[in-house]
Amino acid sequence: MDDPIQCSTESRPSGGGAPGPGQALSMEADRCRSAYRWMVLARVLDDKLASLYRGGKIHGGVFLSRGQEALSAAIGVALQRGDIFAPLIRDTAGRLAFGETVAEALRTCLGSPLGPMRARDGNVHRGRPRDGLLPMISHLGAMIAVVNGMLLARRLQGRPGSVGAACLGDGGTSTGSFHEGINQAAIERLPLVLVIADNQYAYSTPTCRQFACQSLVDRAVGYGVQGHLADGTDLLECMRVLADAVGRARSGQGPQMVVARLLRLCGHGEHDDASYVDPALKESELGRDCLQVAEEILIGRGWATTADLAGWRHDAQAQIEAALAEVQRDPQPDPYQETWTAIASEGLRDGYPAPPA
Amino acid sequence: MSVTYLEAIRLAQARVLAEDPRVFIYGQDVGAFGGAFKATKNLAEQFPGRVIDAPISEDAIVGAAIGAAIEGLRPIVEIQFADFSMPGFNQIVNQAATLYWRTGVPCPLVIRLPSGGTSGGGPFHSQCLEALYAHMPGLLVMAPGTVEDVYSMLIEAVALDDPVIFCEHKLLYYHLKADRLPEAALPAGKARIARPGRDMTLVTYSAMVHEALAAAEELAAEGYQIEVVDLRVLKPLDTDTVMASVARTGRLLAVGEAWPWGGVTAEIVARVAAEGLHLLDAPPQRINAKDTPIPYHPNLWAAHRPTARSIAAAARRALQT
Structure with missing residues (x-):
């Protein structure tokens, strides 16, 4: 996607990236470094949000992406400018890679009237529909059909070529709108990439109480769509699978379903201590922290040095602190300046009861 | 010439399809079959690719219409019976009705609800659900009772920038007639x-x-x-x-x-x-x-x-x- 953040310029594949010691980096290395930097930015932003939440600075919930950054960043970097992205609540990395700025994320979480949701909606419910970044409603399965409609519209308007990614957790696959949405996409053979983060828990409900099939990817064949499995803790695999799925969708092969297995490494929200998570899962391969795994890949393959990693983290922290300093100077929303109308049509507001004279 | 309430609905849709390239119709059986009540009869033929049959998925039908509206189109959704809008209720009230307020991006779409009782319709083909939709902020609700109004108000509904719940009455479909279609309409929102x-x-x-x-x-x-x-x-x-x-x-x-x-x-x-x-x-x-x-x-x-x-x-x- 675009270069929305400071660190992006040098991390862009096209920008060449900082060469490793004495050698030009491969395209794969460059992409991996870029994706990793979105992951770090997301992790540091999440940590800041958690800290603001604990400090009582955020109204309502805070929902973190911890453990899901590899999958999310892989989605963000697989999409292109002009594509459509309907993230789930743990897609901070993907949002940033897709073009969301740190400032607009912070503004929404802090309820700034200068943010994209103008303090009318908060936390993860943010986006810019006209830029293809959809602000989710809480009934996440319902976003699939909206992406379908956007893709259908582009086909009707003679503007094909874009891909739409809709993201759900394992819990979202139990909803009726999931079924309706993927079936609709399959019928219309839309370039939809449906990404399922099978993160083992929907709030506190384990997957054994969510579905009875062996793997959610088994459902793909039933809908007549192509299914792909990924290890959601492995950045390289996520990038490979997502790039493949997005490429297939873009080339007219119809909807793609990607199921990535991983473990949510935080509570459902910051109010939740996640004490219900099975300790054995945390010790398993699924419980690996994808950020550490990515670091091992980068170091192990000689694609980055420990100094690079530390520098990138430092850059992310500096960027977030700068954005926060700016956002904290924003005005508070003013009820007397609010239009209090949900209707766009001039003159068709139901004016009852009339405001006091 | 005599025009029925149902024919006026069909003619209004034909007119907006002809005049506005942003308009398309999406719903169950609306294509070659012409709709359960024939409100889209011949329209698929006249406007190829713009009258689209949908699976029995009201949630996804409305959701897709919302997505198309975001992209600048003007969808008309035919829900086969008003009663069947309930599986699409979430998309209507939580997605379509909140979009403009939340994001500033309007959601212009018309959801046609064939409403009301006809003898023999029973509990699930007869409902009048206008109050449910009127209760929710962000929706406009129309309930035309004449041939002239159903024609002019449907055209008006498509032109508006908000989601419009368009409650047609099935009892009027075949029996209510007018001599001609109106050339002028009352101002929007007037009784x-x-x-x-x-x-x-x-x-x-x-x-x-x-x-x-x-x-x-x-x-x-x-x-x-x-x-x-x-x-x-x-x-x-x-x-x-x-x-x-x-x-x-x-x-x-x-x-x-x-x-x-x-x-x-x-x-x-x-x-x-x-x-x-x-x-x-x-x-x-x-x-x-x-x-x-x-x-x-x-x-x-x-x-x-x-x-x-x-x-x-x-x-x-x-x-x-």
């Missing part, structure tokens, strides 16, 4: 005096306009001059026209085919009581369907909803208060 009078105001909409007019005719024989207000648009509600009528007559009976608890008639009574109690010579009244699911058998169905006779009886009681 209409369907019959002037000075003794009492009947406020109603959709098919009940005709029951109310028949009741007024019956009462005219007894010497009462009854004013009938056809709301046309339920949200926004034209409170001014209602209040002005009550100021002339001093008596109010709100008539609705929907269920009694809450709803449009309750809203009318509440507004008149709150702002016009001093205009009333008698307590404001309302009459609705009975508080049960809609019965199947014609004998029960006819007794379930208000009729000219039951409206006249309720009016008579209020007139004699």
